[in-house]
Amino acid sequence: CFVAYPEQPIAANVSRCWNWFKGGDQQRGMGEPALIAGITRQIMADYAIDPRRIYVAGLSAGGAAAAIMGEAYPDLYAGVGVHSGLACGAARDLPSALAAMRGDTPARSSKPAGLDGGHAVPTIVFHGDRDTTVHPRNGAQIVARAGGDVQVLSEPQAPSRGRFTRSVRRDASGRSVLEWWEIHGAGHAWSGGSSAGSFTDPSGPDATREMLRFFLEHARPAD
Numbered sequence: 177c178f179v180a181y182p183e184q185p186i187a188a189n190v191s192r193c194w195n196w197f198k199g200g201d202q203q204r205g206m207g208e209p210a211l212i213a214g215i216t217r218q219i220m221a222d223y224a225i226d227p228r229r230i231y232v233a234g235l236s237a238g239g240a241a242a243a244i245m246g247e248a249y250p251d252l253y254a255g256v257g258v259h260s261g262l263a264c265g266a267a268r269d270l271p272s273a274l275a276a277m278r279g280d281t282p283a284r285s286s287k288p289a290g291l292d293g294g295h296a297v298p299t300i301v302f303h304g305d306r307d308t309t310v311h312p313r314n315g316a317q318i319v320a321r322a323g324g325d326v327q328v329l330s331e332p333q334a335p336s337r338g339r340f341t342r343s344v345r346r347d348a349s350g351r352s353v354l355e356w357w358e359i360h361g362a363g364h365a366w367s368g369g370s371s372a373g374s375f376t377d378p379s380g381p382d383a384t385r386e387m388l389r390f391f392l393e394h395a396r397p398a399d
Contacts, residue, residue: 178223182215196240197273204248213249228395233257233387235366236310243318246297254396257387259302260310260364263317279311296323300355300390302383304362319356326356340381355390
């Protein structure tokens, strides 16, 4: 696997977060989506990478950016992972972003292109149900925009790795194309992350492992 970790300069955002809430950073060919897509394509050009197996994932603002990339570039990414993030179109400026993070406003109701008969990008979502930074309602909104209609599979009682509810939507062949992991008792942190990291929760299920498993089950349809 080749993994790129883009870094946001403080000049672009004082918190070094992606500007997922700005209109100019939510569209194909503009702002940050164009930059992230450009980074992706540069790596594809520099290394022998299967163009049908490119994925994008992130946490918090990075998760919101990943959701945007999945909608703006379905021809580039074969899968999207959103951890503790927000749906594309959840905000248009800083005040609406803060409201969305509180869970006060609904995400844009329109569905992304591809959900009505075309190609929709497979999506996996993680969100802690005790998240006080990005309200858990945002996880449900991402799932709704990605196609919804998920079926609860299990709620394991595994104290060593945390309790969670995993809901799945499958395609006609039985393959998982949408997953929603609700991590019970978790806050705003990457589930299963290293205790040496920031915004990590080692006690939860391993989101990295599950995202990789989900991604590797999917390849973008041939052009």
